[in-house]
Amino acid sequence: MHTPICDLLGIEHPIVGFTPSEHVAAAISRAGGLGVLGCVRFNDAAELDEVLDWMDDSTDGRPYGIDVVMPATIPAEGAAIDLDQLIPAGHREFVEQTLARLGVPPLPDGSRPTDGVLGWLHSVAREQVEVALGHPARLIANALGPPPPDVIASAHDHDMLVAALAGKAAHARSHVAAGVDIVVAQGYEAGGHTGEVASMVLVPEVVDAVGPGIPVLAAGGIGSGRQVAAALALGAAGAWMGSAWLVTSEYAALSPLPAVRDALLAATSSDTVRSRVYSGKPARLLKNRWTDAWSDPEAPEPLPMPLQNLLVAEAHQRLMASGNPEVIPMPVGQIIGRMNEVRPVADVMRSLVAELDDTLGRLGGLR
Numbered sequence: 001m002h003t004p005i006c007d008l009l010g011i012e013h014p015i016v017g018f019t020p021s022e023h024v025a026a027a028i029s030r031a032g033g034l035g036v037l038g039c040v041r042f043n044d045a046a047e048l049d050e051v052l053d054w055m056d057d058s059t060d061g062r063p064y065g066i067d068v069v070m071p072a073t074i075p076a077e078g079a080a081i082d083l084d085q086l087i088p089a090g091h092r093e094f095v096e097q098t099l100a101r102l103g104v105p106p107l108p109d110g111s112r113p114t115d116g117v118l119g120w121l122h123s124v125a126r127e128q129v130e131v132a133l134g135h136p137a138r139l140i141a142n143a144l145g146p147p148p149p150d151v152i153a154s155a156h157d158h159d160m161l162v163a164a165l166a167g168k169a170a171h172a173r174s175h176v177a178a179g180v181d182i183v184v185a186q187g188y189e190a191g192g193h194t195g196e197v198a199s200m201v202l203v204p205e206v207v208d209a210v211g212p213g214i215p216v217l218a219a220g221g222i223g224s225g226r227q228v229a230a231a232l233a234l235g236a237a238g239a240w241m242g243s244a245w246l247v248t249s250e251y252a253a254l255s256p257l258p259a260v261r262d263a264l265l266a267a268t269s270s271d272t273v274r275s276r277v278y279s280g281k282p283a284r285l286l287k288n289r290w291t292d293a294w295s296d297p298e299a300p301e302p303l304p305m306p307l308q309n310l311l312v313a314e315a316h317q318r319l320m321a322s323g324n325p326e327v328i329p330m331p332v333g334q335i336i337g338r339m340n341e342v343r344p345v346a347d348v349m350r351s352l353v354a355e356l357d358d359t360l361g362r363l364g365g366l367r
């Protein structure tokens with residue numbers, strides 16, 4: 001199935017896969033989609049540079065993209081230590097008490113506490129963009145709206161397309177006015193940061209709002225070829241998928257913990273929640289004893305981005321290391337309910353494309 005977005009991005013299938021894992025991203029690109037590497041986890045620009053070198057060598061000359069999380073408004077910044085001082089003591093006590101109540105052990109001896117996701121800081125995201133501009137990435141996507149005008153201009157100078165996620169038609173319109181080439185319409189069902197409008201309503205709304213010159217990728221709730229076909233039927237140029245790749249064999253290179261895999265495989269479509277616990281902005285996560293603790297009427301309100309992640313960063317490390325699938329802190333969308341076995345990326349892509357073709361054939365036969 002070839003659509004105009006395939007020509008624009010230089011890919012075979014209209015399927016774009018966001019993932020924090022370079023192994024998954026490279027496998028998506030090799031399988032004929034566009035793998036987009038989430039860069040937010042790279043606090044160190046040199047490490048990202050090495051990983052992009054690896055991507056350049058591991059994608060068989062096929063295109064790939066990168067994704068940053070650059071807030072549209074720049075929060076007060078400083079060294080992590082300054083930001084730390086903005087975190088109220090009561091919030092820290094709540095986190096410690098909750099970990100104790102959930103029976104979460106301290107970090108194993110020798111593990112270094114994480115600094116938190118500094119990629120949510122504007123300055124760090126900018127460094128990531130600088131690194132990416134030195135690589136032949138085809139697309140740069142921003143999770144939180146259009147990147148600043150100079151970043152868009154530099155990307156275009158380097159022959160990179162710019163995409164931005166939108167959860168509302170009005171946001172999509174302003175992204176396009178800011179110079180974005182592709183809009184990712186991200187519905188309520190999606191994993192990670194997400195708005196309040198479901199994909200079925202949002203996608204055609206965004207397609208109509210931006211007009212025929214701007215391709216729209218549908219995101220949120222896509223995990224099968226039938227859902228890719230539905231995205232095309234809604235007017236999207238293709239699909240942008242995130243959660244489905246979490247249960248691929250390649251993902252284990254980034255997250256080898258059996259508790260994570262078990263939690264994802266066991267989750268049903270009802271086992272996610274939209275919450276500010278992870279980053280300070282509403283994001284869909286696995287619903288479990290950790291997220292439930294924050295819904296308690298006695299729990300404090302999550303802090304704004306980027307403070308909330310700095311608050312919970314070490315707790316998240318401990319929850320992950322605890323080996324308990326019931327407390328895993330994990331962004332994931334409702335489609336996780338259909339992801340019930342671990343498969344290689346190439347198999348997932350083959351099934352998506354085969355079911356997409358079958359569906360279009362079936363629909364073409366209806367008159």
Ligand SMILES: Cc1cc2nc3c(=O)[nH]c(=O)nc-3n(C[C@H](O)[C@H](O)[C@H](O)COP(=O)(O)O)c2cc1C
Nearest residue numbers: 018038143190191192219220221241242243331333
């Ligand atoms: C584990 C995970 C992490 C994510 N992190 C980011 C991110 O850093 N930047 C971003 O633009 N989107 C992020 N997302 C959202 C995805 O890009 C994608 O839009 C979303 O997963 C699509 O919905 P789906 O989960 O139903 O496939 C993340 C999603 C997941 C599941």
